[in-house]
Amino acid sequence: MATKTQHFGPSSTFITLFLVLLLHIHYAKSDLRLNYYSESCPRAEEIIKEQVNKLYHKHGNTAVSWIRNIFHDCMVKSCDASILLDKTKEQTSEKTSQRNFGMRNFKYIETIKEALENECPNIVSCADIVALTARDGIVMLGGPQIEMKTGRWDSKDSYLAEVESFIPNHNDSMSLVLSRFNFVGVDTQGTVALLGAHTVGRVHCVNIVHRLYPTVDPTLDPDFAKYLKTRCPSAEPDPKAVEYARNDHVNPMVWDNLYYKNIMSNKGLLIVDQQLVSDPTTYPFVEKFAANNSYFNDQFAKSFIILSENNPLSGDQGEIRKVCRHVNK
């Protein structure tokens, strides 16, 4: 092949390269489809939904964790369950990145995987579990039903070293945040919609205290700052201590557009949340979502699908893990 290419000169090299690229794009995009498991494991999506439901009734916060999981998995290279891998002698773990601080309930992913393995071993990927649990978790909390394709494969590696170049920090500038989301195909409105996921869950004090001490961030509502100080009484919280505030302190376990109303009244927890209001490119969307919950849900669903389809691995690049926390032996 190499000699042939040389023989025919540079133009055929370009053609070959072009064909290889085309094939590659085709390969990567063609594998996701609706009901991918309809023949190989017809009850796969139902089993996941049952498990999400059951776990939610035992530990409501599981539903919240699934929503954060998909963001932290799909933003980093691909929706490939790389976020689920544990640290071993052979490999690093994205879970140890500061950006992934506070992520929880990974052991219940294994509960779901076991239920799937019992019914159809070696068929359903952990990457699809990450995607479908997020989809179903949103419904458990009162959010929209979202139709989602399946057929993702699992990575054979974790990308700890890359996490910080894909997942924004709590205090990054809005232009950096927007460029990160643009990179995976989500536009400005879509980014504002996805951050609406912060209508549920919690934030640990380590991600808040710099807005309270030594002086209170002037973009923070003073009464809300007083309340936050009761949640986070020390300027230097012990990172191991379970000190946190609720993302949406009125109803932190309900999926709604209250997040946007909160940030419009200067009651956002993170700097990035508050910047959606202070940045003129994002503010118009904040207003729209605050005014119309269905509009928020529609726009959220649209961007959620884009995020969930980021660069899926095909069979030869990945595998179907037997357990989600480590690669197959």
Ligand code: HEM
């Ligand atoms: C600029 C983008 C984002 C930044 C900087 C960011 C940052 C954070 C931080 C710092 C926390 C608190 C972690 C802790 O202290 O425990 C958090 C929580 C959370 N984030 Fe984000 N986030 C972003 C976008 C998203 C997106 C797009 C989603 C989902 C679509 C999401 C879902 C969540 C959820 C559900 C929680 C609560 C987790 C829990 O209570 O267990 N975030 N985020």
Ligand SMILES: *[C@@H]1O[C@H](CO)[C@@H](O)[C@H](O)[C@H]1NC(C)=O
């Ligand atoms: C953002 O917060 C981190 C700690 O989480 C801190 O090290 C960094 O200096 C902050 N960056 C800016 C731009 O304030």
Ligand SMILES: *[C@@H]1O[C@H](CO)[C@@H](O)[C@H](O)[C@H]1NC(C)=O
């Ligand atoms: C709210 O958004 C929905 C869905 O996008 C739309 O059909 C409806 O007309 C909007 N309502 C108002 C009052 O603008």
